Amino acid sequence: MNIKIDDLTGPEVAALIGEHLQNMAQHSPPESIHALNLDRLRKPEITFWSAWEEGELLGCGALKELDALHGEVKSMRTASAHLRKGVAGRILQHVIEEAKRRGYRRLSLETGSMAAFEPARRLYASFGFQECGPFADYVPDENSVFMTKEL
Numbered sequence: 001m002n003i004k005i006d007d008l009t010g011p012e013v014a015a016l017i018g019e020h021l022q023n024m025a026q027h028s029p030p031e032s033i034h035a036l037n038l039d040r041l042r043k044p045e046i047t048f049w050s051a052w053e054e055g056e057l058l059g060c061g062a063l064k065e066l067d068a069l070h071g072e073v074k075s076m077r078t079a080s081a082h083l084r085k086g087v088a089g090r091i092l093q094h095v096i097e098e099a100k101r102r103g104y105r106r107l108s109l110e111t112g113s114m115a116a117f118e119p120a121r122r123l124y125a126s127f128g129f130q131e132c133g134p135f136a137d138y139v140p141d142e143n144s145v146f147m148t149k150e151l
Contacts, residue, residue, distance in 0.1 A: 001058060001087070003094045006050040008038050012057040013050055017041070020077040027116040032143035034110050036062075036074060046074065047098070051091055058082045061091040063098055066108075066136050071099045073109040076120065088123055096127065100151050108135045108148040121145060 006013055017038055024035045041048050045065045051058040059078040063071050073095055078087045099107045109129065111120045129147040134140055 001051050001053050001090055003049050003051045006048050008041055027114050028112055028143055032141050059087040059091055061095050063095050069105040071104045071107050104151055110144050110146055113143050113145045
C-alpha cells in the first residue's frame with residue numbers, strides 16, 4: 001500500500017469523498033455532519049492522503065492542524081471494495097505518525113454516535129483514542145462522539 005499526499009484533483013478521490021459525504025447524509029442529520037467536501041479539504045491547515053495499490057484507490061484520511069500542539073483526524077474513508085482489509089488502520093497509523101512528527105501533543109476526532117459508526121469507533125479505540133468532550137469549534141451533540149489521544 002502506497003500512502004501519499006494528494007492534491008484532491010483526481011476523479012477517484014473526488015468519487016470517494018462524494019461517497020463519504022453521501023454516506024454521512026444517510027446516517028446523520030444535516031446539522032451533525034462535519035465531513036468536509038473537496039473545497040474545504042484544500043485548506044492550508046489540512047493535509048490529505050490517499051492510499052493506493054496497483055493503481056487502485058483504497059482509502060483516504062486527513063490531518064487538520066487545530067493549533068501547534070493539537071491536530072484533528074478528518075475524512076477517514078475506505079473504498080467499499082476494500083473494507084475490512086486493514087486500510088483504515090494503515091491510514092490512521094500514518095496520520096498518527098505525522099502528528100507526532102509535527103510535535104502535536106494531542107490528536108482528536110469527531111465521529112457519529114449511531115450504529116453505522118460503531119466500526120469506526122472501535123478502530124479509533126484500538127489505537128488508544130478515548131471519548132472526550134467537544135473540542136475546537138464543536139458543540140455537544142447527541143449524534144457525535146468526540147475522541148482524543150495523547151501523543
